[in-house]
Amino acid sequence: MSLRPKFERLPSGDLRMIRREVPMVSTGSLPALCQSPDVVEDQAVAAVQRLGGDVTSRQLILGQYTMQFGKYRGQTFHRVVEHAQGFCAYIVYDMRKEVRVDTPLRK
16 A cells, blocks of 8 residues: 555646545444554554555654544544545544644543
8 A cells, every 4th residue: 555645637637646445444432542652653644654654754654643523533644645635634624623722621
C-alpha cells in the first residue's frame, strides 16, 4: 500500500482522488479510553516503517495516527481521508468554528 494518495485527471482538467477498494471497518460505538499521545506516535512511526515510508517525514507519520474519536475511531487519518472525504470536510469545518482556550479541561 502506498502512503501517497493517487489522483486521476478528469476531462475537465480537475483532479479526483482514486479510491482504493478496501472497506472501512467500524470499531463499534462502545465508549473507550483514548490512547496516550506517546502510544499513538509510536504506533504511527511503526506503521510508516512497516509500509516502507520515510520515518523522518512528519506528514507520513501524522497520516498514520489513529483517530481517537468519532465514527472512524481506530482508523488512520490517511485511510479516512481516502475513504470518507465528507467526514474530513465536516471535521475541518467544525474545528474552524471552535474558539481556542488556554485553560485545560482537566489537569
